[in-house]
Amino acid sequence: MTDAAGLDAEELRFADPDNPYLVEPDTDFAPVDSLPSEAAAEEAALLRAAVREHDFRYYAENEPLIADRTYDALFARLEELEEAFDLNVDGSPTQQVGGTTLDELRTVEHVRPMLSIDQSGEAEDVRDFDARVRGEVGDVEYVCEPKFDGLSVELVYEDGVYERAATRGDGREGDDVTEQVRTIPSVPHRLGGDPPAFLAIRGEVHIPRDAFQRHNRERVERGEEPFANPRNAAAGTLRQLDIEAVARRPLDCYCYDILGWEDGGRDAPATQWEELSILADFGLKTNERAELVDDIEEAIEYRDRLMAEREELNYEIDGVVVKVNDVAKCEQLGTTSRSSRWTFAYKFPARAEVTRVEDVVVQVGRTGRLTPVALLDPVDVGGVTVSRATLHNPDEIESLGVNVGDVVRVKRAGDVIPQVAEVVESNSDEPYPFPDTCPVCGSEVERDGPLAYCTGGLTCEAQAERAVQHYASRGGLDIEGLGEESVEQLREAGLVESLPDLYRLPDRREELASLEGWGETSADNLLAEIEASREPPLAEFLAALGIPSVGGATARNLAQHFGSLDAVRTAGEDELAEVADIGPTVARTVREFFANEENAAVIDELLEFVTPQEAETVDGAGDELAGLxxxxxxxxxxxxxxxxxxxxxxxxxxxxxxxxxxxxxxxxxxxxxxxxxxxxxxxxxxxxxxxxxxxxxxxxxxxxxxxxxx
Missing domain, CATH: 3.40.50.10190 (BRCT domain)
Incomplete structure (x- = not known):
């Protein structure tokens, strides 16, 4: 065990070497009611510093100084002192887990754009990247790091105190997840060392592999659906509004890039390698597998070594990131609209494992597309337990020759989505027979090339439920209070079976208010939201209908081109193809959507309650701002x-x-x-x-x- 004399001040991030609570602390504390307030404040300050140091040693360096039971005693004592003497301090370790529930996720703008990374699994593409870099800025060193399979976040500290966190979002703006990230033990509330007045950092939130397996096992034991993979679990957790639920998930965070630095005359680190070092000095968790290499061939060797050692790591990675070390040269290389020109991701090939197909089910999507899914004997694929895999479409089933009972090889496409790669051992005479009718509504199945669609349209129960969810989503009419769980609850209660039923809810207010988790106020709030959606702009209404291949931008183009819903509904393929960004394929899709009799009947019924507002037509772009x-x-x-x-x-x-x-x-x-x-x-x-x-x-x-x- 480490003794007090063995502690080096330079190794510590948050506490003084003389702090009595660092090594073999005495946990036989004096009764709280016997302490004068000054002594209590002094003891609490020492405990805060010690607990921060123990958190860093445990979560960031994996080198704890004390046993878990001793840590628990220190933490409990700190909580006791803060409560008894009203010593709550911003950034105290005791504030790591909150009990709040958020109403929504706000959108915040990033300090600096969080750009994507160009990537490839081919070594020649990596060499081409290097040739371009050296052609523009001369010889360079590279910093190589694991490419974490998690969720990128921006962390902001002011005067060393944690202020906020946001997801990457669209790169310019992201969801405010300040309270969610506050619960992550490896994210300190107060930085150690000598941090700048303002610091913004990019990090990756993930769930360690061992913690993920434990958590999934617990979910199965509770009768809950296991998570498909750690990345999905981490992403879903960060968007939870119940902060206590977030705190129960085993999240972790690695930090690797400085996005913003302001500190009077003190300059930010001049290299990527110095950035990693100084982030560690501040008590932030950095990855121990990062390396500084002299040239691109060493970077390629690093990638190959890390791929060979991949299974030994306790976190999911899908490649390595190669970054120009010199920050000045990074700035000289600049960025494109979507990615940094000084960094490149050298991806790993997808993993593949063998298991048995226990069953095949056909899912019906919001657009009516039928997707076959193989239910598998659970198998470990790259540290993730996979129990289902996509078969894509009927043609894929035919091509693979797969059926129930076959032994198949499963891989993770993009290292995330499980899919059946091949049949290793066939135990059937022919492939799985794809159904001719929709498994949900019984309508005829129509083939479009390799794809299959239910012709039931918005009258199909599966499509209707997803249609209602989309109609109320942010991409639709943004009806607050109608999330996925709420729509499912309303359908199970028989209150909403199709889009028009939303506008019949005022007549069933008492039934709505009596649902579990609702009440008078919730019911009235939802009804007010629905009432406010009765006269939507045409573009928003078109986007809300869930027309295949028609998102917000395409819906705006349609609205500006035709002006009214009737004009859009009756337009032919040739007319639709004249709209900006709409080609023949999308034009045909839009025409077929409105020509479908079931869809037309639902829309006609919906228009008894909703009046889409006509849009100002735009014959073509003006030139008043041309060139600006x-x-x-x-x-x-x-x-x-x-x-x-x-x-x-x-x-x-x-x-x-x-x-x-x-x-x-x-x-x-x-x-x-x-x-x-x-x-x-x-x-x-x-x-x-x-x-x-x-x-x-x-x-x-x-x-x-x-x-x-x-």
């Missing part, structure tokens, strides 16, 4: 999407990040500091919203855009 590129930051008087749409509709470009090609950065309230910095660095003019309005007025354009509902 805008970036928006902060809160405007209208949603940012409307501002970007206006710019694009009049010939301009609206992008997400500032570059030398940007003409104007339009800053609303609480603008992002990183975009302003980028504007200064690229000599881009920053204008406030009123200046933007004046610029538009000079070109004959109105701001804010006219509201069709007024």
């Amino acid at each position: 590129t805008f970036v928006f930051t902060g809160a405007l008087s209208v949603p940012r999407s409307e501002a970007e749409e206006l710019v694009q509709r009049h010939g301009g470009n609206a992008t997400g990040s500032v570059s030398g090609n940007t003409d104007y950065l339009v800053a609303g309230e609480d603008p992002g500091a990183s975009k302003r910095d980028d504007a200064d660095a690229n000599e881009v003019l920053v204008v406030e919203e009123d200046e933007f309005a004046a610029l538009l007025a000079e070109r004959g354009l109105e701001w804010p855009p006219e509201d069709d509902e007024e």
Whole structure:
């Protein structure tokens, strides 16, 4: 066991070597009621520092100084002192697990865009990356790290104290998961060492493999569905609104990149390798397998070594990340709209394992697509217990020749989604017979190339349930209170069997309020939300219908081209193909959706309650803003999407990040500091919203855009 004399001050992150609670602490504490307040405060301060140090040693370095039982005694004593003497301090370890429940996840803008990584599983592509880098900036060193199969997050600290966390989202904005991440033991509430005044970090939240297996076993024992893989479990956990439920999940976090650094005259680290070192000095968990190499061939060797040792790791990885070490050269290489040009991911091939097909079921999706799924004798695939795998479509079944009872090889496509790769041992005379009728509603199954679809449309129970979920989602009419679980509950109660039934709920208010977990207030709130959705903009209504291949952008194009729902419903394929971003395939899909008799009947019934508002038609893009590129930051008087749409509709470009090609950065309230910095660095003019309005007025354009509902 480590003794007090063996502790080196330079090895400690949060506590002084003389702290009596670091090594072999005396846990025979004096009664709380015998302590004067000053002594209690001093003891609590020592305990906080010691507990932070023990957390770092246990979670970040895997080198605990004391036994678990001793740690529990220290933690309990700290809780006792803080409660008895009202010593609650922001950032105390006792605040790691909260009991709050959030109403929703807010959206926050990142300090710096969290970009994607170009990737490949071919060594020649990695060498091509290296050749491009050296051609632009000369010789470089590379930092190599495991590519974690988790969920990217941004962590923000101010004066060393944890302030917020956000998911990657679209790279520019993400979900605020501050309280969820606060529960992760390896994320300190207060940094050690000498952190800057402002620090933003990129990290990866994941669930260790051993913890994932234990948690899944517990779920099965409780009769719950096991998680498919650690990444899905981590991602789903971070979006939980019940913080206590989050705290029960075994989340962990590795940190590996500095996104923002502000500290007066002290410069940020000059290399990626120094970044990892200084993050560890602050008490953040970094990965011990990172290496600094001299050239790309050493990076390739690193990848091959790590792939061979992959099964020994206690976390899921799907490749390695190769980063230019010199930060100045990284800045010189710059970024594209979606990825950093100074980093590359060298992926591993997908794993494959062997098991038996116990059954085959056919799932019906929201669009009516039928997807066969193999139910498997559970098998470990890369540390993940897989009990089901996709068979994709009828043609795939025929190609594989697979049926119930066959022994198959399972791989994880993209190292995440399980799929049947091949039949190793056939125990059947012919492939699984794909059904001719929908397993849910009995409607005829129609083939479209390799795919199969239920022709029941919105009258099919499976499609109807998913249709209601989509209709109420953020991608639809955003009816708050109608999530997946709520829709399922309403359907099971017989209150909502199709879209029009949503608007009949006011007549069944008492039944709604009597459901488990509802009540008068919840019922009235939902009914108010539904009432507010009766006159939606045409584009939102089209997106809410769940037309295959029609998302928000395509729905807006349809609305602007045709102006009214009737015009869209009656348009032929040739007319639909004239719409921006709609080709022949999508045009045919839209035409078939509206021509389907079952769909038409549901839409006609829905229109008895809903009146989609006509849209202003746009024959073609104007040229008032031609040649100009805008970036928006902060809160405007209208949603940012409307501002970007206006710019694009009049010939301009609206992008997400500032570059030398940007003409104007339009800053609303609480603008992002990183975009302003980028504007200064690229000599881009920053204008406030009123200046933007004046610029538009000079070109004959109105701001804010006219509201069709007024």
